[in-house]
Amino acid sequence: MIKRTLYFGNPAYLKARDEQMVIEYPGGDTESKSIPIEDIGVVILDSPQITITHVLLNKLLENNAAVITTNERHMPSGLLYPLESNTLQSERFAVQLTASVPLKKQLWQQTVQTKIQNQAALLKSVGVDVEPMLYWARSVRSGDPDNYEGRAAAYYWKNLYMGYINDIIFTRGRNEDEPNNLLNYGYAILRAVVARSLVASGLLPTLGIHHHNRYNAFCLADDIMEPYRPFVDKVVLEIVKEGLDYTQLTKEIKAKLLVIPAMDVKIDGKSSPLMIATQRTTASLYNCFNGASRKMLYPTFS
Amino acid sequence: MTTLNRLNQYRVMWVLVFFDLPTETKKERKQYALFRKNLLKDGFSMFQFSIYTRCCPSRENADVHIKRVKSFLPPNGYVGILCITDKQFGSMELFLSTKPIKASTEPQQLELF
Numbered sequence: 001m002i003k004r005t006l007y008f009g010n011p012a013y014l015k016a017r018d019e020q021m022v023i024e025y026p027g028g029d030t031e032s033k034s035i036p037i038e039d040i041g042v043v044i045l046d047s048p049q050i051t052i053t054h055v056l057l058n059k060l061l062e063n064n065a066a067v068i069t070t071n072e073r074h075m076p077s078g079l080l081y082p083l084e085s086n087t088l089q090s091e092r093f094a095v096q097l098t099a100s101v102p103l104k105k106q107l108w109q110q111t112v113q114t115k116i117q118n119q120a121a122l123l124k125s126v127g128v129d130v131e132p133m134l135y136w137a138r139s140v141r142s143g144d145p146d147n148y149e150g151r152a153a154a155y156y157w158k159n160l161y162m163g164y165i166n167d168i169i170f171t172r173g174r175n176e177d178e179p180n181n182l183l184n185y186g187y188a189i190l191r192a193v194v195a196r197s198l199v200a201s202g203l204l205p206t207l208g209i210h211h212h213n214r215y216n217a218f219c220l221a222d223d224i225m226e227p228y229r230p231f232v233d234k235v236v237l238e239i240v241k242e243g244l245d246y247t248q249l250t251k252e253i254k255a256k257l258l259v260i261p262a263m264d265v266k267i268d269g270k271s272s273p274l275m276i277a278t279q280r281t282t283a284s285l286y287n288c289f290n291g292a293s294r295k296m297l298y299p300t301f302s
Numbered sequence: 303m304t305t306l307n308r309l310n311q312y313r314v315m316w317v318l319v320f321f322d323l324p325t326e327t328k329k330e331r332k333q334y335a336l337f338r339k340n341l342l343k344d345g346f347s348m349f350q351f352s353i354y355t356r357c358c359p360s361r362e363n364a365d366v367h368i369k370r371v372k373s374f375l376p377p378n379g380y381v382g383i384l385c386i387t388d389k390q391f392g393s394m395e396l397f398l399s400t401k402p403i404k405a406s407t408e409p410q411q412l413e414l415f
Contacts, residue, residue: 002359008415018342023415035409036345039359
């Protein structure tokens with residue numbers, strides 16, 4: 001089932017009543033609203049004037065909603081996820097922790113391959129020659145020792161926004177120029193959605209199959225979201241193409257980026273919302289860890 | 303806001319619960335209050351006195367909530383459960399003292415507050 005995404009950009013009191021999330025506005029002139037907590041998938045708190053009760057936070061976690069907080073620059077700064085959301089948690093953690101290195105390398109190979117293919121499909125849609133990308137995708141070996149991921153990324157970013165962003169050459173980086181701010185925002189949402197699916201599948205989002213930065217708490221989420229990134233890139237590309245002023249993260253632009261969890265992606269031959277696809281991906285990852293399968297389910301870009 | 307037309311493929315459904323419950327004795331009033339409370343807890347909201355509605359994003363989800371209502375039916379009383387599509391619900395005509403009013407629309411997948 002597709003869960004709802006709630007974004008709070010204005011002062012609000014949030015509390016729980018009768019298993020519903022109740023939204024009240026300070027001043028009390030606007031009517032309060034209630035939303036069933038079990039229908040909520042993502043909550044984004046993006047105003048310094050939001051008051052939220054402990055009971056509500058707890059209920060949101062119990063229902064496995066991803067709660068995202070933002071900093072003063074309105075960029076996502078934190079993600080709250082439940083400690084216990086899968087009944088077989090300890091068994092699943094154990095399976096994940098004992099996964100063999102060759103298996104992890106193979107999973108990473110599949111991940112990189114799909115990522116490059118998806119990047120290539122997006123590039124193709126803007127009319128760039130994707131022959132080298134497809135070649136790199138084919139050549140990825142177990143564990144990607146030749147770093148085709150990096151080579152493909154360099155080619156991809158060099159060409160993706162070519163012709164849409166004038167007078168500067170686009171560089172992808174966390175603190176680089178626009179539209180990197182949009183990409184960061186979109187990726188943060190995507191990361192929250194993936195982390196939510198991972199914990200729902202009883203996996204530890206911290207322990208990655210490839211990423212292993214000791215300061216990163218979401219290595220596995222970062223691994224699994226790789227093939228999904230081009231979907232965010234596409235949304236950003238559309239915003240850039242529309243000619244909107246994207247130097248600021250306006251409400252309008254955020255609304256476009258927040259559609260990401262409900263975006264249509266093709267997985268296993270069927271269209272499904274991205275939020276559902278990530279759940280299938282994480283479920284297939286668990287099946288790989290416990291030996292039931294050797295293939296991960298990833299969406300294909302079309 | 304971009305409405306995702308494809309979400310319609312998920313068949314947004316509305317579940318309506320109608321009830322007439324006896325409130326003669328103290329016990330019956332308690333059972334009535336409990337039933338109403340359970341409806342609220344399940345995300346139903348009052349449409350009219352003793353008519354409660356809930357929007358469900360899919361048919362499967364509607365089945366879940368119908369099943370749940372059945373699980374807390376009051377021992378006495380007359381209860382109706384009806385499930386209709388969003389289109390049917392949307393074509394309902396509503397009046398407030400002969401003046402037509404707008405019906406509440408289905409909640410969006412994405413909401414900005």
